[in-house]
Amino acid sequence: MATETSVDISDVALAAEARPLVDRLAADEVAGKLAAQDPTLWGDDARGEASIRLSWTTLHDSSRPLLAEIDALRAELRAEGLDRVVLAGMGGSSLAPEVITATAGVPLVVLDTTDPGQVADALSGDLRRTVVVVSSKSGTTVETDSHRRIFEKAFREHGIDPVSRIIVVTDPGSPMETAAHEAGYRKVFTADPHVGGRYSALTAFGLVPAGLAGADVAALLDDAAAVFDRLRADDESNPALRLAAALGAAHAKGAEKVVFADTGSGITGFGDWVEQLIAESTGKNGTGLLPVVVEGPDAAGFSDAGEDATTVAIGPAVSGARISTTGALGGMFLLWEFATALAGRLLGINPFDQPDVEAAKQAARALLDGPAGGPAATPALVDGSIEVHPSGDWLTAGVATVSEALRAFLATAPTGGYLAIQAYLDRLDDASTAVLRQELARRTGLQTTFGWGPRFLHSTGQYHKGGHQNGIFLQITGAPGEDLEVPDRPYTLAGLQRAQALGDGQVLADRNRPVLRLHLTDRAAGLVELVKAVQALHPDHAQEDEA
Incomplete structure (x- = not known):
């Protein structure tokens, strides 16, 4: 390299x-000026936000004191036989640590999902060797809070005191910092509050979980320091x-x-x-x-x-x-x-705000707070193990198969638009779903993205609502093989996952973007049927439809 x-x-x-x-x-x-953290670079409207979001430019220096703390805690954990690190975090709290540890070749179990099967897989590991890093800038992230509650219960059921196994990374003064100190969790790291989540790779959010897993995080700071003068x-x-x-x-x-x-x-x-x-x-x-x-x-x-x-x-x-x-x-x-x-x-934009991220969260919360997680959805049609749920009125009468529904959906894409595939599934067991990106891109000629739900809501979700409004959105949901209760909450993980998919789809549909949700009543069979339906599309069908 x-x-x-x-x-x-x-x-x-x-x-x-x-x-x-x-x-x-x-x-x-x-x-x-950027290196000196000048907040005026993006205009008057952005100045307030920029003034509290620019400390990332010098993290290669300001994060140095963290290294000794991370090394000391890692040695302490290893001495107690605790060498399995699970990270519960979303967006900026998980993406950087995942890249750091994967590149370093050290194991880190990343939970940035609400899929009960994927969380159950993390729970099935050896809890006697496990520590959980609960990472949230705001301290109120619903996915991360759910993971914490589930692991606390699992530790107790195995005769393990949860407070000895939970490490928190959050902003100073957040609700999580207060709750963590009150609970007596093993260690609380606070990150620089003047760094936004997506710029936080070299803060405690990136360095703590990666360092505890065994990555050489000091080298990351050295790499950044080496290029800073040029930048x-x-x-x-x-x-x-x-x-x-x-x-x-x-x-x-x-x-x-x-x-x-x-x-x-x-x-x-x-x-x-x-x-x-x-x-x-x-x-x-x-x-x-x-x-x-x-x-x-x-x-x-x-x-x-x-x-x-x-x-x-x-x-x-x-x-x-x-x-x-x-x-x-x-x-x-x-x-x-x-x-x-x-x-x-x-x-001509403010690169430090995210004005549209909350919309999907609010819609999901409204569904969770409603009776039984929201009204039951009636499919427009059922083809084998796949239910077809379209938004709007673009699906015409007479459509009888998934392949025909896909043709009608793809025809709604404007010239120069894009297709976003959003899979609310198990990233481990259902990884083959990602083949759909390549298949659909090749057959449609559309630039095609692929995101695992709900993690993409903390990533490309902002662009979907706030960027160029020329996207069409293919959601894939599936009936869970198992479910997990979220302790002291009125919903399960499957209920939360469903609410997140429906909530985001609702927000997109309200903005007049075409949404097609394909629900797999049997995940294994449904994925096979879906791939076959995609492969049945003519490679040039979009152009033919327009002609």
């Missing part, structure tokens, strides 16, 4: 269009200026999507982390950059990207990549954070 953090713009036309933007950013001294330099060689300018220039020409493929970076899962950073930072006010993470440089959507997309290689440059970025993980975190914040300036 390359250690020199660099950006290469291989597309000659894009490089030429980006050059004036690089010169302008350098002349305005925005890189130096704050107000000259044309600054890779963050070049990357931001390329993204801004491409967007100005109509490339509102950024397609990521790993080309041998040595970093595992970086696309999932950068997806949240870009989508939540830029997807608002009807504009933004939609990240599309694909399986590789030959995948549909990358190798055949149209003018509405910019292709980015995470790793060495390859044919088809207009931009490539390389570097060690800590440096890559900082590079993309700088570039995304500066791209926000070029797009």
Whole structure:
């Protein structure tokens, strides 16, 4: 893996269009001002939010004191035979630790799901060796609170005192910090409150779970420190200026999507982390950059990207990549954070708020608070093990199969639009579902994203409501093989998962976006039937329908 953090713009036309933007950013001294945490860079409307969201620029220094605390706690845990780390966290609280530990090759059980089967799998591990890191910036994240309650009960049932096995990471003054101290949990880490969740990779949220799992988190800070001087330099060689300018220039020409493929970076899962950073930072006010993470440089959507997309290689440059970025993980975190914040300036938006994220949470809460988690949904049709639930009136009479419903749904996509697949399933047992992204992208010609629910709600969910309003949304839900009670709460995990899917679908439909929910009454059989229905679509059916 390359250690020199660099950006290469291989597309000659894009490089030429980006050059004036690089010169302008350098002349305005925005890189130096960003490094110095100047909140005026995004205009008066953003100044209040930016003034409390910029401490991430110097985390390579300010996070150093954490290292000794993490090392001491890890040694203490290992001495007691506690070497299995489970992380309960969502969004910025889980994506960075997952990338860090996967890249380092150390085990970390990540719970960023409400699927009862996936949570049950985490519970089935050896609890005698297990510690749980409960990670939430606000301290009120419903998924994380549910995980904490479930593990507390499981520890007690196994004769283990939960307070000795729970470690908390949160913001100072949050409800979770207060509750954690009152409960007497083993350790409470507080993170810098002036860092937003998606910029928090090098705070306690990223470093504590990864460090306890065994990753060399000191090296991440070293990597970021090594590139910091280059990123704050107000000259044309600054890779963050070049990357931001390329993204801004491409967007100005109509490339509102950024397609990521790993080309041998040595970093595992970086696309999932950068997806949240870009989508939540830029997807608002009807504009933004939609990240599309694909399986590789030959995948549909990358190798055949149209003018509405910019292709980015995470790793060495390859044919088809207009931009490539390389570097060690800590440096890559900082590079993309700088570039995304500066791209926000070029797009004329505030990269630090997320005005549309709460809508889906409120809709889910309303369903949970209602009788039996909301009204029962009547399918428009049933085909084998799949129920078809469309929003709006786009599904015409006479449609009798899943494949026909998919054809009608896909025909609602506008020119230059995108398809978002949202799978509210078990990421471990139902991982084969992800093959649908490649299959649908190839058959439709649409840029196609894939997200596991509800984790994408803390990631691309902001863009879906606040970004370019040209998406169509395919939800996949499934009947759980088992369910789990959430102690002292009036809902189960399956009920919460259902409410999150229906709530988000309702919000999207209220914004006149087409939504198709396919509910698998038998998950195993339904997934096979769904893949067959997708494969039955003609590769060029969308163009034929328009013709």
